[in-house]
Amino acid sequence: MADVVLSILDLEKIYPGGVHAVRGISFDVHEGESVAIIGSSGSGKSTVLRCINRLIEPTKGVIELRGKQINTPNADVNNVRSRIGMVFQSFELFAHLKVLDNVTLGLRHVRGMSKSDAEKVAIEVLERVDMLERINAYPGNLSGGQKQRVAIARALAMKPEVILFDEPTSALDPELIGSVLQTIRGLADEGMTMVIVTHEISFARDVADRIVYLDNGKVAEEGPSSIINEPKTDRLKKFLSSMHEDKIIENVKKES
Amino acid sequence: MAARRVGVERIFSWSALDEKTRVGLLVCIFLMVAVAPAIGQSIESGWEFRESGTEQNLNTAVIVEHDNTKTIWVFGNQGTMLSSNDLGNNWQLHEKITDSNIIASDSYAENVVILSSDGGVFVISENGSWTYLGKIDSTNELTDITIISEGKSGIIVIGDNGNIWKSSSSSTDDDVLEWYQASNPLDSKLLDIAFLDNEKGIIVGEEGTILYTEDGGQSWDFRESPEETRNSDLVSVGFYNPFRMFAVSSEGQILSSTTEGAINWNLVEIESHGYDTSLGRSINSIEVVSASIILFAGSNNYLSVSLDGGNIVETNLIPQDVFSSFNDHAMIDYQKGIVVGDNGVILWTDTSGKNNLVGFEIPDYNNFGDFVEYSDDMLLDGFKATVKIVGFGILFGFIIGVLLAMLKTAPATLKSLIEGKPSIIVRLVGGGLSITGIYLFWNGFRGFSELQLNGIEYIFTPVGDPHGFALFGIGITITFLGILFISSDGKFSKIKLGPLTFDPWKIRPLNSIATVYTDFFRNTPLIVQFMFIHFGLSLGMEAQAVYENIIGPIGNDGVDYFLLGESAFISAIFTLGLNSGAYQCETIRGAISAIPSGQMEAGRSIGLTYLGTMKLVIMPQAIRICIPPIGNEMVNLVLNSSLAMVIGYAELSRQGRLIIAVTFQVFWAWGMVMISYFVVTWTLALLLRRLEEKTRIPGLGISGGS
Numbered sequence: 001m002a003d004v005v006l007s008i009l010d011l012e013k014i015y016p017g018g019v020h021a022v023r024g025i026s027f028d029v030h031e032g033e034s035v036a037i038i039g040s041s042g043s044g045k046s047t048v049l050r051c052i053n054r055l056i057e058p059t060k061g062v063i064e065l066r067g068k069q070i071n072t073p074n075a076d077v078n079n080v081r082s083r084i085g086m087v088f089q090s091f092e093l094f095a096h097l098k099v100l101d102n103v104t105l106g107l108r109h110v111r112g113m114s115k116s117d118a119e120k121v122a123i124e125v126l127e128r129v130d131m132l133e134r135i136n137a138y139p140g141n142l143s144g145g146q147k148q149r150v151a152i153a154r155a156l157a158m159k160p161e162v163i164l165f166d167e168p169t170s171a172l173d174p175e176l177i178g179s180v181l182q183t184i185r186g187l188a189d190e191g192m193t194m195v196i197v198t199h200e201i202s203f204a205r206d207v208a209d210r211i212v213y214l215d216n217g218k219v220a221e222e223g224p225s226s227i228i229n230e231p232k233t234d235r236l237k238k239f240l241s242s243m244h245e246d247k248i249i250e251n252v253k254k255e256s
Numbered sequence: 257m258a259a260r261r262v263g264v265e266r267i268f269s270w271s272a273l274d275e276k277t278r279v280g281l282l283v284c285i286f287l288m289v290a291v292a293p294a295i296g297q298s299i300e301s302g303w304e305f306r307e308s309g310t311e312q313n314l315n316t317a318v319i320v321e322h323d324n325t326k327t328i329w330v331f332g333n334q335g336t337m338l339s340s341n342d343l344g345n346n347w348q349l350h351e352k353i354t355d356s357n358i359i360a361s362d363s364y365a366e367n368v369v370i371l372s373s374d375g376g377v378f379v380i381s382e383n384g385s386w387t388y389l390g391k392i393d394s395t396n397e398l399t400d401i402t403i404i405s406e407g408k409s410g411i412i413v414i415g416d417n418g419n420i421w422k423s424s425s426s427s428t429d430d431d432v433l434e435w436y437q438a439s440n441p442l443d444s445k446l447l448d449i450a451f452l453d454n455e456k457g458i459i460v461g462e463e464g465t466i467l468y469t470e471d472g473g474q475s476w477d478f479r480e481s482p483e484e485t486r487n488s489d490l491v492s493v494g495f496y497n498p499f500r501m502f503a504v505s506s507e508g509q510i511l512s513s514t515t516e517g518a519i520n521w522n523l524v525e526i527e528s529h530g531y532d533t534s535l536g537r538s539i540n541s542i543e544v545v546s547a548s549i550i551l552f553a554g555s556n557n558y559l560s561v562s563l564d565g566g567n568i569v570e571t572n573l574i575p576q577d578v579f580s581s582f583n584d585h586a587m588i589d590y591q592k593g594i595v596v597g598d599n600g601v602i603l604w605t606d607t608s609g610k611n612n613l614v615g616f617e618i619p620d621y622n623n624f625g626d627f628v629e630y631s632d633d634m635l636l637d638g639f640k641a642t643v644k645i646v647g648f649g650i651l652f653g654f655i656i657g658v659l660l661a662m663l664k665t666a667p668a669t670l671k672s673l674i675e676g677k678p679s680i681i682v683r684l685v686g687g688g689l690s691i692t693g694i695y696l697f698w699n700g701f702r703g704f705s706e707l708q709l710n711g712i713e714y715i716f717t718p719v720g721d722p723h724g725f726a727l728f729g730i731g732i733t734i735t736f737l738g739i740l741f742i743s744s745d746g747k748f749s750k751i752k753l754g755p756l757t758f759d760p761w762k763i764r765p766l767n768s769i770a771t772v773y774t775d776f777f778r779n780t781p782l783i784v785q786f787m788f789i790h791f792g793l794s795l796g797m798e799a800q801a802v803y804e805n806i807i808g809p810i811g812n813d814g815v816d817y818f819l820l821g822e823s824a825f826i827s828a829i830f831t832l833g834l835n836s837g838a839y840q841c842e843t844i845r846g847a848i849s850a851i852p853s854g855q856m857e858a859g860r861s862i863g864l865t866y867l868g869t870m871k872l873v874i875m876p877q878a879i880r881i882c883i884p885p886i887g888n889e890m891v892n893l894v895l896n897s898s899l900a901m902v903i904g905y906a907e908l909s910r911q912g913r914l915i916i917a918v919t920f921q922v923f924w925a926w927g928m929v930m931i932s933y934f935v936v937t938w939t940l941a942l943l944l945r946r947l948e949e950k951t952r953i954p955g956l957g958i959s960g961g962s
Contacts, residue, residue: 055857073676082863092858095956096876106862109872140955158862 085155145176494544508535638911649832656837686741697731796823
């Protein structure tokens with residue numbers, strides 16, 4: 001079995017105010033593996049993701065990146081973050097910078113690369129997400145799908161050891177989702193290590209090597225992507241059928 | 257790549273301006289040209305040559321009034337005596353009464369006394385003939401004479417070796433006076449004597465000697481002269497009123513005393529001579545004609561005048577073909593009078609000796625054209641001065657505003673400060689802080705108790721004992737922190753006081769500091785801040801002193817003079833900047849909080865530090881958003897800059913007042929000042945609008961205006 005890149009052990013998070021969002025979650029992510037985290041709203045999916053790159057400090061638990069605990073006060077948080085890419089639901093491109101500068105910002109100011117070197121890397125990753133012709137556009141002039149692909153390029157440029165996707169398609173119009181999913185699928189094929197929080201069940205089944213189903217802050221079911229087709233627990237069954245109904249409605253809409 | 261680089265694009269290009277803006281700019285330029293200074297003026301001497309009819313050196317001159325006619329008397333070598341009854345136009349040469357040189361003279365009411373170099377003293381009597389009052393039997397050289405009362409008894413003569421001779425008041429003999437020596441503590445050579453009335457008088461002499469009397473010359477007290485003049489020969493003294501006394505040394509040092517009884521004498525730093533303490537010329541005599549106007553006369557054709565007590569000394573042009581060493585003035589009033597010198601030279605002035613501007617008609621300020629001609633220079637100076645403080649003030653205010661806004665939005669709380677640190681270290685630090693805090697607090701508190709205040713009066717302790725108050729405040733804060741740290745048990749619990757709960761761990765120290773600052777500056781009037789900073793703290797002068805101590809004297813021109821030459825300028829930009837920063841801070845903070853929190857997360861997620869994200873992601877967007885409201889603050893700053901007039905900074909409003917002081921044209925002057933302000937603020941608003949358009953980025957903020 002491949003090396004463990006990311007290991008999460010007994011993670012717990014209680015928000016100020018008492019909301020117990022995550023109640024002891026453990027899972028590992030191996031080299032080249034893509035893990036999809038699914039679950040209904042409020043099940044703690046995004047909280048887990050944000051704990052991993054320490055945008056949120058967990059209340060309890062251990063998070064290890066390549067065997068080294070990263071959620072201690074002594075860990076260099078900026079170094080950790082630069083090794084973990086993050087793609088947000090609402091893109092969060094830097095609105096005042098052009099596409100190219102969005103991608104080079106981290107390379108230049110975190111990695112300390114020269115402008116020309118950074119641009120070389122940026123053009124390479126922008127080509128991978130098929131955004132080469134818009135490198136001088138401002139984010140305000142891009143469509144949602146294009147924005148998300150630039151955001152993926154921004155994360156990729158840092159050559160991260162793992163990329164976290166926080167519902168990368170939820171803010172997109174249905175017809176724009178395809179291009180983003182295509183890009184992510186491409187990364188999975190190239191062997192990128194990824195953790196994807198998503199609502200796209202069929203996408204999770206196609207792309208993810210492993211599915212983690214969260215319910216009420218706990219791992220309710222975990223297994224290879226086949227568990228989507230053959231769920232073992234009732235809760236996952238229920239969840240999938242509700243998602244399925246949504247899908248049907250969506251398909252009806254598309255056809256009409 | 258067809259990349260258009262926004263960054264290097266010019267902010268202004270004529271062709272890109274719309275028509276409205278172009279017309280506006282043309283009007284601006286027209287107005288600036290209209291108030292530009294007139295050129296091509298020239299100056300000529302304020303002194304006119306008067307034919308004296310003698311070639312002898314003229315040493316002394318006095319004015320005496322008789323039957324409403326003013327007669328000017330001039331005396332010189334070999335007994336030369338001249339007089340004029342028509343303000344110095346025609347001079348009459350009198351028959352000699354002595355062959356010796358007449359070296360000094362003085363007048364009181366209708367009496368004129370003269371002193372000849374052999375010690376002879378003469379007085380003119382009512383019928384116009386001179387009477388010999390006898391000869392002072394002195395082996396020492398005599399130098400000056402004065403008369404302080406009617407009749408012949410109030411005459412004082414001074415000379416070498418500390419000699420002071422007084423005519424005897426007990427004498428009944430009308431023609432020959434007895435002379436006795438007054439007491440004098442020193443034996444240096446005395447050179448000049450001047451009396452204010454018949455009691456108060458001053459004598460100056462060699463080696464910095466200054467003597468003062470309050471009893472009509474019966475007894476003389478020694479006065480200390482400034483250290484720099486201890487070896488100088490004080491050649492002349494002027495006693496204008498009990499608070500205005502000036503003396504001058506032969507090397508051109510000007511001494512002034514503004515204390516009653518001539519207690520303190522200060523050496524004037526002559527602003528017009530690069531704050532030097534000497535005029536650098538050999539001076540023979542001064543004449544103090546008002547509380548601040550002093551006329552100087554010296555060797556080698558030197559005449560000059562100061563209108564402000566010696567700060568600015570303007571050298572007079574001398575009429576052509578005149579060459580002399582000037583010895584004495586005789587002034588009818590503060591403008592009109594004569595100066596006499598060697599080779600029989602007599603010059604007349606009716607402008608206090610000031611150089612005349614020529615090429616202009618005498619201005620009539622009821623004519624708007626003449627009014628503008630007079631005031632445009634002053635207005636332009638004020639305009640430049642305003643632009644100067646506004647420019648620096650905006651820059652300074654913006655920097656302060658950004659800093660404060662960053663402090664205010666800084667997320668670091670007390671909790672995050674110690675979170676994750678070993679509890680033993682936190683408690684040790686807490687202990688140290690508590691002890692230091694209590695020590696500082698106690699020291700500060702002891703300072704206050706000496707102030708002997710009661711109750712509410714304690715709110716004034718920050719000015720009564722600033723040091724103690726600072727210790728007190730810092731002490732309390734540090735003690736609080738220390739106790740908090742000691743009591744920390746890793747749970748970060750709240751403090752409960754009855755129904756009130758208070759979470760000390762949520763205190764953001766940086767935010768608190770910035771809040772104290774902004775609260776203070778936003779809750780006190782700007783005009784008071786100006787006066788407190790300039791007069792109270794003398795910030796401008798302190799800054800100059802620091803610069804001069806570290807780097808060297810501030811020159812007369814160049815960058816250092818531009819920035820530090822004027823203490824009021826330094827105080828003004830500090831006040832404006834500190835004040836404006838407090839207001840701009842809130843605006844910028846608002847813009848920062850308008851940036852979605854996801855931007856900070858995105859920046860942090862690629863590994864940027866908090867400050868790095870602030871600098872590279874948040875601020876560039878926030879500043880763009882807040883250009884319009886910041887522009888508002890900047891316009892406010894321009895308008896607020898008019899308050900700098902209270903600290904004597906010569907900006908537009910102050911110049912307006914000065915113009916009115918001369919011309920009395922209130923409507924025109926304030927109107928023109930108003931237009932000038934409009935030009936400054938409107939240009940600024942245009943620039944900001946341009947900047948806003950140029951920096952606008954699609955999808956960032958809601959930018960509707962153009």
